[in-house]
Amino acid sequence: MKKQPETSLLGVDTGGTFTDLILVTGSKVRTHKLPSTPDDPSRAVLEGIAFLLGEDQALVFHGSTVATNALLEGTGAPVALVTTQGFGDVLHIGRQQRPRLYALHPEDRRSLVAREHVVEVRERIEADGSVAEPLDEEEIRRVVKQLKACNCDSVALCLLHAYANPDHEQRLQKALEDAGLQVSASHRVLPEYREFERASTTAVNAAVSPVMTRYLDRLQKGLEHRTLRIMQSNGGAIHAETAGSEAVRTILSGPAAGMVGAYVTARAAGFERIITFDMGGTSTDVGLCDGEVPVTSETMLAGWPVKVPMIDIHTVGAGGGSIARVDVGGALRVGPQSAGADPGPVCYGKGCDVTVTDANLYLGRLLPDRFLGGRMHLDEHRCRHAMEQLAEGAKLPARRLAEGVLEVAEATMAGALRVVSVAKGYDPRDFTLLPFGGAGGLHVCSLADKLGIPSALIPAHPGLLSAVGLVLADVIRDYSLSVLRAGESSMASLEALFAPLEERARRDMAAEGVTGGALRLERALDMRYRGQSFEVTVPLQEGFRATFHDRYQDLYGYHDKDRELEIVTLRLRAVGGGPQPDLNLGSAMHGTPQPVATRQVVWNGSETTWPVYQRSDLPVDSMLHGPALIVEETSTHVLAPDWQARVDGGFNLLLERDQA
Numbered sequence: 001m002k003k004q005p006e007t008s009l010l011g012v013d014t015g016g017t018f019t020d021l022i023l024v025t026g027s028k029v030r031t032h033k034l035p036s037t038p039d040d041p042s043r044a045v046l047e048g049i050a051f052l053l054g055e056d057q058a059l060v061f062h063g064s065t066v067a068t069n070a071l072l073e074g075t076g077a078p079v080a081l082v083t084t085q086g087f088g089d090v091l092h093i094g095r096q097q098r099p100r101l102y103a104l105h106p107e108d109r110r111s112l113v114a115r116e117h118v119v120e121v122r123e124r125i126e127a128d129g130s131v132a133e134p135l136d137e138e139e140i141r142r143v144v145k146q147l148k149a150c151n152c153d154s155v156a157l158c159l160l161h162a163y164a165n166p167d168h169e170q171r172l173q174k175a176l177e178d179a180g181l182q183v184s185a186s187h188r189v190l191p192e193y194r195e196f197e198r199a200s201t202t203a204v205n206a207a208v209s210p211v212m213t214r215y216l217d218r219l220q221k222g223l224e225h226r227t228l229r230i231m232q233s234n235g236g237a238i239h240a241e242t243a244g245s246e247a248v249r250t251i252l253s254g255p256a257a258g259m260v261g262a263y264v265t266a267r268a269a270g271f272e273r274i275i276t277f278d279m280g281g282t283s284t285d286v287g288l289c290d291g292e293v294p295v296t297s298e299t300m301l302a303g304w305p306v307k308v309p310m311i312d313i314h315t316v317g318a319g320g321g322s323i324a325r326v327d328v329g330g331a332l333r334v335g336p337q338s339a340g341a342d343p344g345p346v347c348y349g350k351g352c353d354v355t356v357t358d359a360n361l362y363l364g365r366l367l368p369d370r371f372l373g374g375r376m377h378l379d380e381h382r383c384r385h386a387m388e389q390l391a392e393g394a395k396l397p398a399r400r401l402a403e404g405v406l407e408v409a410e411a412t413m414a415g416a417l418r419v420v421s422v423a424k425g426y427d428p429r430d431f432t433l434l435p436f437g438g439a440g441g442l443h444v445c446s447l448a449d450k451l452g453i454p455s456a457l458i459p460a461h462p463g464l465l466s467a468v469g470l471v472l473a474d475v476i477r478d479y480s481l482s483v484l485r486a487g488e489s490s491m492a493s494l495e496a497l498f499a500p501l502e503e504r505a506r507r508d509m510a511a512e513g514v515t516g517g518a519l520r521l522e523r524a525l526d527m528r529y530r531g532q533s534f535e536v537t538v539p540l541q542e543g544f545r546a547t548f549h550d551r552y553q554d555l556y557g558y559h560d561k562d563r564e565l566e567i568v569t570l571r572l573r574a575v576g577g578g579p580q581p582d583l584n585l586g587s588a589m590h591g592t593p594q595p596v597a598t599r600q601v602v603w604n605g606s607e608t609t610w611p612v613y614q615r616s617d618l619p620v621d622s623m624l625h626g627p628a629l630i631v632e633e634t635s636t637h638v639l640a641p642d643w644q645a646r647v648d649g650g651f652n653l654l655l656e657r658d659q660a
Contacts, residue, residue, distance in 0.1 A: 008058035009581055011470030012045050013254050014065055017281025017321050017341045018438060019044040020634070022467040023052045024581040031464050033372060033438075033634055036341040041066060042215060046222040059579070060223060061470035062240075063231040063254040066215045067208040067247045071302050074110045076207030077153035080117040082143060082172065083199065084160040088118040090199045099303070109303030112203040117150050119143055121159065121172070127193075127484070129165035140175045147181060154182045156206035158199040163191035163482050182210060189248065190307050192569055193482040197305045204306055205248035212247035216240045231257045231469075233310035235293055236476020236575070239512060249308050249478075251301060254466055255285040256311045261469025262434050263293050265459040269652050273431045274457070275421060277413070277447065278466070279439040281321040281357075282338040284413050287313045288420040288431070297480075309478045309573075314419050318412040320357040320439040321345055324405045326394045332401070334408040347383040348376075354390045358383045359405035360442055362398070364601035365629065365638055367612065373633035399602055410443055414450045421451075428453050436465035441630070441637030444655065449640075458645075458653040463634025475512050475576035479505055486530055486566045494540060497570055498523055505574040514576030526569035529560060535568050593618050599629055603641065618647045625658055 008025040014036055021032045032052050037043040041064065049060070070076040083090060091113055098106055121143055124133035147155060155176055162169040166187035173185045184206040186198050220228055220240060230243035231253035243250050255278060262276040266289070278285040288294065294312040299305070317336020321344060324334045334356065343350035345357040347368070360366045361383050368378035384398075391398040421428040433456040435444040444456045459465055479501045502521060509519050526535035527548045536555065538547045549559040595611035613624060615632040623646050624630070626639040630653070637653065639645050644658040 008053070008056065009061065009471040009579055010049065010053065010058040011061045011063075011257075011467035012048060013063040013257060013464075013466040013470060014041045014045060015254060015280045015282065015466075016065065016338065017319070017344070018463075019048055020464045020467040021048040021052055022461070022464050022471065023058065024471055031461055031467075031634065033463060035344075038341060040218075042218045042222065045219060049223070058226060060226050060228045061231065061237055061473065062219070062228060063257040063466055063470055064212075064215070064250060065254055067212050067251045067253075068301075070208045070211040071204060071251060071304075074302075075211070076112075076204075077210035078117070078151070079113050079203055079206045080119060080147050080150045080152040080155050081113040081199070081203060082119045082121060082147070082155060082157045082159070082176075084124060085120040085122050087160060087195065088115075088120045090158075090195055091203060094196055094200075112200070112207055112304065113156065117152055119146050119150075121168075123159065123168050125159065125161045125165045125168060127161050127164060129161070131165070131167075135168045135171060140172060143172065144175050144179050147176065148179060153210045154184065154206040156184050156186075156199070156203040158186040158195075158202045160195065161193075162187045163193060163198070166191070182206075184209060189246070191481050192307065193484065194307075197307045200304045201248060201307045204251075204301070204304055205246065208251070209245060209247040212250065213244035216244050229475075231473060232476065233299075233308070234295060234476055234478055235260045235311050235473060237470070237473045237578070238475065238477065242508075242512075248306060251306065252299075252310055252313060255287075255313045255315070257469035257473065258285065258436060258466035259287050259289070259293055259311045259313065259469070260473055261465040261467075262287075262436060262459070263289050264469070264472050265465070265650070265652065266432070266434055266457060269457055269648060269650050269654075271432045271434075271457060274434045275417060275428060275431045275453070277417065277433060277435045277440055277444070278437040279413070279435065279443065280319050280437040281344075281439070282317075282319045282340060283315050283336075284318050284416060284437075285313050285315050286413070286416045286420050287311065288424070288426060290426070309571075312420075314416050316412050316416045318356070318409045318416075320355065320360075322356050322409060323353040324355065324359065324390065324401075324408075325353070326390070330394070332394060332404050332408055334405055335412065345383075346386040347378040347380065349379050349382065352386070354383075354386050354405070356405060356409050356439070358387060359402040360439075362387050362402040363406070363603075364599050364607075364610075365442055366636055367597070367599060367629070367631060370612075370631045370636075399605075403602065403605070406443070406446075410446050410450065413443065414447055417447065417451055432457050434459070436462040438463040438635055441635050443638070445626075445638060445640035445643050448655075454657060456655040458637060458655065460651045461632075461634055463632075471581055472578055474578040475509065475514050477505060477508050477512075477574045479572040479574070480569055482569045484566070484568055486564060489567055491540075491542065494525075494567075494570075498540075498572060501570060501572045505572055509574050509576055512576065514574075518576050520575045522573040522575065524571040524573070525567050526571065528566050528568060530564040530566045532566075537571065593622050593624065595628075596631075601627065601629070603627065615653070618653075620647050620649055620651070622647050 023030045123135035186202040228240040229237040233252040266274045296312040321338040322335035345355040391401040428451040523540040553559045597612040601610045626643040628639040630637040
């Protein structure tokens with residue numbers, strides 16, 4: 001291994017179908033895309049790194065689906081739950097909310113902890129932190145002995161009101177770790193009130209942390225001396241060692257990186273209000289940025305509340321690999337099942353199920369010899385045969401079936417776009433659509449038409465934007481603490497409450513290499529009107545009460561300045577600026593763009609000849625009028641009739657409805 005300064009930045013995003021990489025060295029950018037290896041994602045990651053780096057050094061940023069898949073597929077580690085006596089059923093009772101209220105046969109969510117692996121402890125701490133029943137050493141020894149007999153890989157430790165006084169949890173945690181058990185303690189994972197949500201988040205962390213730790217160990221071994229940072233769901237990167245023990249914070253790391261990349265790209269191009277649309281091979285992730293990247297702590301995953309801060313993203317099972325089928329009633333369905341990377345769509349050469357990618361190829365919207373820059377050939381004959389077989393079963397012409405596959409998939413994606421916009425009071429016509437992912441550009445004009453969105457911005461290397469977001473990410477750590485204070489609270493008293501959180505943040509960020517002026521601390525409060533059971537988050541600054549009333553008015557249409565306020569939870573975000581590389585993602589071209597080929601494309605039932613342009617041949621300020629196909633190494637874009645595209649100074653494609 002060569003010993004040289006880590007001047008290069010390498011972003012690696014693992015998706016369900018492809019693994020994307022971008023290497024930035026000074027102003028030079030190299031990219032690579034290869035099929036993912038779902039049986040062991042580290043194989044594709046290390047293969048891609050070897051291709052781009054050889055034996056050179058680099059600071060590696062990674063967005064992973066390992067924790068996500070472990071939770072969604074139920075392949076996490078066996079977990080034992082330790083909780084206060086009388087609260088052993090906290091995870092099984094939950095909130096008694098049903099996602100499908102009128103389902104006659106509701107499905108139970110997959111259990112995180114088997115009932116026989118729940119251990120209750122004789123101890124009790126009150127909501128104010130006072131000790132009602134002490135925890136004695138004999139009880140600790142009993143708990144340790146019982147847990148060792150469970151043969152569980154991981155322990156979720158969640159005692160009543162541990163956020164107010166963590167002493168009992170800390171003592172139990174030390175004893176369990178001394179006995180060789182891996183422990184997730186609620187006072188570290190989520191020191192907030194609401195017992196079920198705290199237990200759920202802690203149990204999720206306990207389930208996915210051993211899986212993530214083993215994965216990162218394999219990855220770190222393959223990387224040898226290179227430094228590895230992992231993307232979190234909040235849009236910030238942390239050291240791999242921290243990510244292993246706090247794996248619950250990495251569950252949506254890949255989509256979060258995409259949002260970061262989209263937001264930075266849009267701002268650089270002069271757009272503050274965007275709706276992001278990340279269509280990959282397995283799913284589509286959408287989000288809305290109104291001047292900032294939105295963060296939520298109200299996420300549900302696999303039926304379980306996960307209360308750590310995450311970028312607010314909505315996911316649907318509609319991607320390039322989503323499988324089309326005809327159900328028993330004769331209706332055409334698309335997704336959420338996916339062909340994934342293996343076997344993949346029919347046109348990849350191994351799959352047997354028709355997918356969205358196959359429909360795009362059948363209709364002429366993909367070029368078989370230019371997929372992945374020509375490195376991967378699409379089998380048009382296999383695709384045509386499979387489409388005709390499915391059409392025969394559906395009693396439809398094959399062309400109509402292929403168009404139907406895209407219509408169903410786009411209806412699902414349009415619904416997701418409405419969830420993050422219309423359902424939250426935003427008019428999508430006031431935003432710019434920013435598509436990325438390998439398949440985003442194929443559907444951007446159709447989706448913009450469905451929602452009345454007037455423009456779209458396609459970034460350079462859209463199929464790799466999540467990898468781009470990785471190398472742009474700041475170092476971010478989030479902290480919280482429930483305090484439940486009613487009445488007036490002065491700034492001085494609140495600053496005293498924040499002091500322990502800030503001390504921990506400075507210590508943790510120093511371990512990440514962020515100190516002094518490079519560290520920025522952002523304080524916020526979860527507030528509500530007294531008597532309510534939900535909160536609104538506002539920044540802590542002079543006049544925060546007025547800010548709360550204004551924000552409440554924006555959200556719910558009214559406010560009550562005479563009603564007593566309650567501060568529920570303190571929130572602290574520690575931010576250290578990322579590497580901020582000089583990303584030169586395009587090349588200066590001159591002249592009038594000329595098509596490199598033509599293609600027979602089916603659009604609205606009619607087959608016509610469309611010109612095909614190579615994106616790298618398009619000069620800045622050049623203009624194209626649809627219909628046209630624009631191809632590049634990581635993506636293909638459909639410029640629909642009545643749309644036009646212009647290349648801006650950042651080598652983005654700005655799409656607008658053609659006024660000519």
